[in-house]
Amino acid sequence: MSEAIAKQAHLASTTLKTLSDKERSLALYKIKEGLEAAKDEILAANRKDMELAEANHLSSSLIKRLDLSKNGKYDSMCEGVLDVSNLEDPLNKITLQTELDDGLTLTRLTCPVGVLLIIFESRPEVIANITALAIKSGNAAILKGGKESLNTFQAMANVINSTLDTETKVPKNAIQLVSTRGEVGDLLNQDRYIDLVIPRGSNELVRNIKENTKIPVLGHADGICSIYVDKDADLEKAKRILVDSKTNYPAGCNAVESVLVHQQLVDNGSCHEILAAFKDAGVTLHLSQELYKEDKDTVLATETDFSKEFLSLDVAVKTVQSVEEAISHINSHSSKHTDCIVTENKTVADKFLAGIDSAGVYWNCSTRFADGFRYGFGTEVGISTNKIHARGPVGLEGLVCYYYQLRGNGHVAADYKGAGGTQVFKHKRLI
């Protein structure tokens, strides 16, 4: 069953990769029209999910997330598909061209990765968003969304599949929905057909997937972001950035979890102001031994607090003696997501920017900017803390790779030096 799904996706991907940008973008336009036309039936399925969620006493914040009917969410979901179709084509871009010899030209072009397996949360609009990103980038996708939105997902997948089938050149199997965790487990074994797994969701989900597949996994388990407040920091900027990074959306993976304060700021009283700003914003401070004083909203930090994703209004704070100590602490404790320095000293900032080993390294701005929309990618399929392929917010460019074309005229290796002949390569760079 899972093998059949994966094989079908692979087959669809080999057709999809040959379609023009116009054909892929037109398919998205048709999907947008299809979703608009099926609004009533999809919202009816959505109501079913909401009723089930209420019957199961799920949290009100989850129920609110499930609801597609309010605040123009449905229409902006449809517009989102169109937004992606209008993005620049990420495929067939020439990134290198070299004349190896007369009449023998090497060209490197961007191409889709192939087949994506995307596991995501219960937000119903995400299926439209991911479908758009996959088709625009020429990738087939197998989708598994959170079970709380299953009825909505199925109604939307039906519309997407029948639209693709009847009105576009994209094979309908380019987008397939699976509905159980068991199917995902089996799909993780299909490394012959599936090229990339993108899990969005809990730390535990992502770890579990990484443990159970040979397929490359793109994403992040933890978002442990740090901010280092240097001795040359502007105190007002520091307070603004720290409070925003912690409180703007504490459950976000780009929220700050650890703060390192230069010792001089303790000595001159600035650190006290920083801690007060946090407390005023309702943040519980986990303070290391040297900062700790018994006080409300303050706890003594444990060593593990500095490798912890709180996802709440909690933050761990400690002192460091230098930017070097801050860099070394962050490189050994952070999850390589996004880390920031607050300082007015450009030399120190440059040292931090070059020394930190994370997908995003910031100077004097909130870690909350780590987001595909804010970066200008239109949207994102997730945020990667991997060290290869794609790092940080992953938009269309993260869903492509490249291949080499070599065009000759009967050229053979044996004519060249090193393979038996005497001819020498020209290696003339064209692009």
Place this chain on the structure above:
Amino acid sequence: MSEAIAKQAHLASTTLKTLSDKERSLALYKIKEGLEAAKDEILAANRKDMELAEANHLSSSLIKRLDLSKNGKYDSMCEGVLDVSNLEDPLNKITLQTELDDGLTLTRLTCPVGVLLIIFESRPEVIANITALAIKSGNAAILKGGKESLNTFQAMANVINSTLDTETKVPKNAIQLVSTRGEVGDLLNQDRYIDLVIPRGSNELVRNIKENTKIPVLGHADGICSIYVDKDADLEKAKRILVDSKTNYPAGCNAVESVLVHQQLVDNGSCHEILAAFKDAGVTLHLSQELYKEDKDTVLATETDFSKEFLSLDVAVKTVQSVEEAISHINSHSSKHTDCIVTENKTVADKFLAGIDSAGVYWNCSTRFADGFRYGFGTEVGISTNKIHARGPVGLEGLVCYYYQLRGNGHVAADYKGAGGTQVFKHKRLI
């Protein structure tokens, strides 16, 4: 022990990534000098490996590969280090720059992957080559070479480490040699510190590594390359390309293993000439049922022969009815390494170039060109059949990734639309 090695490598990588191109290149120059100065002692170690190999009755071709003393191999190994140091710096290239808003600028720069674990064969000169690639690209590397060259590797690693330690800014732990398979097994668990595994060697070795690690693996298990001879092929070109692709170096991963011939070439006798050319070159033909006639140097192909890496003077041949059938066969049987079409028809060639899902797709030239040196990369660390990060011959560019710098002036997310505020991003593309 393995954890200590991996941790040391990680620590070294955080320093190495901050060094300038000049500092990294100078380190390579010093290594070259060190290797030249230690020629006698390294060749003495090399003689020990050769004597052991002879005592163990290893094959003469292996013993020949072990020998560093002949044909100027030692000097060209040293020159090779210098060649890499003279390549263009792959780091800190700006690949994107966007003004998100006034004073808030996003920059994407290339950076090292981090820590590489490279497992390679018994060719002693490879350690110099890989050391050069790693340092030039700012990556720390843990190296494990074939055990037959162990004495040579150890002598060379000693020179490299002491040169790094005393004469360069590169930390000596940036290059570490391990000597047993057991150590490699343990290192494969160090996914916290090691970012990429690059195995070079047998199919079995690569598969075994992929099964036993969560660290991304870059490389290829199989090189199953195919050539499709179209009905509009130039027969002379076809014969030249086929014979070169098969016989120039049959043990190479870029040698052709499967040949698909258009039915019309059987009907007009061209296929017969192609098969004769193969036979003249000493190739054993594994012919599918429709081509098979009992004959010397000819066997009836089994179905698995079309998914097989012979690595010998054997080739599987079958007929197809169209370029579409050829594409579909290759996409489901090849190992996504390098595949080629021979035709004079540009429309058909373009269809093939766009439709094949492999790292290299060739038109009218030998598959043997799939090689980092031939592509003009100076050298290669291996050839990748992965679908993400790097495909085909992997040179310096395949050893880098990227990160984002964001430079602001106290900017916070809460001021912007979507995060609580009213401000709109400018997203002005600068680069």
